[in-house]
Amino acid sequence: MIDTSQAIGLGSNATMKFCSSCASTVTLRIPAGDNRPRFVCDSCHTIHYQNPNIVAGCIAEWEDRILLCKRAIEPRYGLWTLPAGFMENGETAPEAALRETYEEARARVQLNSLFTLFNLPHINQVYLIFRARLLDLEFGPGDESLAVELYEESAIPWEKMAFPAIMETLKLYFADRAEGHFGTHIGDIERQQGEPRRYRIRMLDNPAAIRNLSTPDSSP
Amino acid sequence: MIDTSQAIGLGSNATMKFCSSCASTVTLRIPAGDNRPRFVCDSCHTIHYQNPNIVAGCIAEWEDRILLCKRAIEPRYGLWTLPAGFMENGETAPEAALRETYEEARARVQLNSLFTLFNLPHINQVYLIFRARLLDLEFGPGDESLAVELYEESAIPWEKMAFPAIMETLKLYFADRAEGHFGTHIGDIERQQGEPRRYRIRMLDNPAAIRNLSTPDSSP
Numbered sequence: 001m002i003d004t005s006q007a008i009g010l011g012s013n014a015t016m017k018f019c020s021s022c023a024s025t026v027t028l029r030i031p032a033g034d035n036r037p038r039f040v041c042d043s044c045h046t047i048h049y050q051n052p053n054i055v056a057g058c059i060a061e062w063e064d065r066i067l068l069c070k071r072a073i074e075p076r077y078g079l080w081t082l083p084a085g086f087m088e089n090g091e092t093a094p095e096a097a098l099r100e101t102y103e104e105a106r107a108r109v110q111l112n113s114l115f116t117l118f119n120l121p122h123i124n125q126v127y128l129i130f131r132a133r134l135l136d137l138e139f140g141p142g143d144e145s146l147a148v149e150l151y152e153e154s155a156i157p158w159e160k161m162a163f164p165a166i167m168e169t170l171k172l173y174f175a176d177r178a179e180g181h182f183g184t185h186i187g188d189i190e191r192q193q194g195e196p197r198r199y200r201i202r203m204l205d206n207p208a209a210i211r212n213l214s215t216p217d218s219s220p
Numbered sequence: 221m222i223d224t225s226q227a228i229g230l231g232s233n234a235t236m237k238f239c240s241s242c243a244s245t246v247t248l249r250i251p252a253g254d255n256r257p258r259f260v261c262d263s264c265h266t267i268h269y270q271n272p273n274i275v276a277g278c279i280a281e282w283e284d285r286i287l288l289c290k291r292a293i294e295p296r297y298g299l300w301t302l303p304a305g306f307m308e309n310g311e312t313a314p315e316a317a318l319r320e321t322y323e324e325a326r327a328r329v330q331l332n333s334l335f336t337l338f339n340l341p342h343i344n345q346v347y348l349i350f351r352a353r354l355l356d357l358e359f360g361p362g363d364e365s366l367a368v369e370l371y372e373e374s375a376i377p378w379e380k381m382a383f384p385a386i387m388e389t390l391k392l393y394f395a396d397r398a399e400g401h402f403g404t405h406i407g408d409i410e411r412q413q414g415e416p417r418r419y420r421i422r423m424l425d426n427p428a429a430i431r432n433l434s435t436p437d438s439s440p
Contacts, residue, residue, distance in 0.1 A: 017240060017242075017243070018238060018239065018240050018241070018242070018243035019238065020236040020237060020238050020239070020240045020246075020259075020268070021235070021236075021237060021238070022237075022238070023238035023243040036308065048240070050309050051274065051306055051307060051308065051309060052274060052307055052309060054271065054274065054346060086271055087272055087346075088256065088271065088272075089270050089271060089272060089341075089344040090341050090344065091339075092339035092341050092408045093337065093339055093346060093406075094339070094406070094408075094424055095339075111424065113404070113406065113424070113425065114337060114404060114424075117334060117337075117348075119312035119313055119314070121309075121310050121311055121312050121315075124309040124310065126274060126313060128337075143253075184333070184334060184404040186313075186314070186333065186334050188312045188314075204331065204333070204334075205333065
């Protein structure tokens with residue numbers, strides 16, 4: 001289940017006006033002993049921390065093809081992505097990846113290692129994408145997908161991909177597959193100013209090599 | 221900066237009573253189209269999602285020794301840990317690890333690859349610990365540390381370690397170092413019922429091999 005306000009990075013509390021403990025007003029200020037602004041209650045002085053969210057998902061493999069989902073929800077309605085979504089309280093990242101893969105693609109997989117960790121500081125998200133083995137061909141669109149299909153590399157709809165972290169993950173995946181060895185890749189994706197959307201990508205193992213990426217759609 | 225209520229897993233909103241948008245009461249219920257309980261506003265119907273937090277830190281290496289911090293704050297006051305803390309909005313996980321390493325140990329490091337990802341679903345946390353190279357010996361205790369010291373393997377104070385995810389990370393680190401190859405290890409640590417604190421550990425690459433771990437202290 002994806003909340004659109006989270007998906008576009010606002011977070012549920014980003015515009016906090018009132019204290020969730022006592023209903024008094026809050027003020028954005030730097031608490032004593034801290035070094036960054038927080039929403040602090042004017043009455044009970046509770047500090048309301050806000051932290052990044054994890055998006056967990058997988059590359060589900062079947063022979064030389066992988067599973068993509070066509071989004072039935074905003075943002076990026078109608079564009080393609082890997083099955084992935086927000087990790088919930090009380091679950092592990094692998095459990096979140098399995099759950100999202102079933103919810104969005106009705107697919108059962110066995111998870112392999114972590115393949116990419118992408119930081120998206122402009123929307124306070126961390127993507128964790130695992131490699132996975134599709135267990136059977138009984139998959140299909142869940143409520144949040146218009147279609148779910150297996151794609152071989154040459155057929156990937158690069159011009160219709162929804163999210164930069166997923167595009168980068170797939171590029172790294174096919175590059176590693178060609179070399180016969182899958183690593184764990186850590187990188188940052190930062191949105192640049194203006195429209196259409198452009199991103200700057202930097203990998204932890206080679207921070208000097210900054211690349212640029214555009215996504216096909218400029219919808220919110 | 222560590223908030224104790226987060227460190228013990230309550231989260232700032234775990235006991236939410238009022239809507240942070242309109243100050244009306246909230247009810248814990250399953251929203252339409254969702255499948256798990258959320259705090260939902262009785263008046264404006266805002267859904268207040270709560271998600272796991274990331275703790276980022278590093279194993280800072282200097283020759284055959286690594287940097288440990290003795291905690292000057294609760295929980296686990298006086299026990300030892302790696303420099304690590306909550307990732308903030310607007311930063312990347314590597315930036316969070318660098319910042320926490322400076323805040324807690326006044327140490328400057330160059331980050332290497334991701335070494336462990338531990339899920340702690342009972343407290344809604346994901347630990348991301350990187351390997352890192354200490355750049356010089358000008359380190360010392362920050363506000364949240366009583367002491368910061370370099371330890372060789374034989375001197376690690378295993379009986380005085382603060383957190384199970386850090387103990388497991390160090391065990392894996394020394395095992396990998398002995399084999400001459402560092403991997404990226406993904407695992408779950410789940411707290412068992414009762415006191416003293418006991419944990420069950422399961423690694424993604426060998427889920428059948430479940431181990432048990434106790435931590436030395438049973439303070440909150």
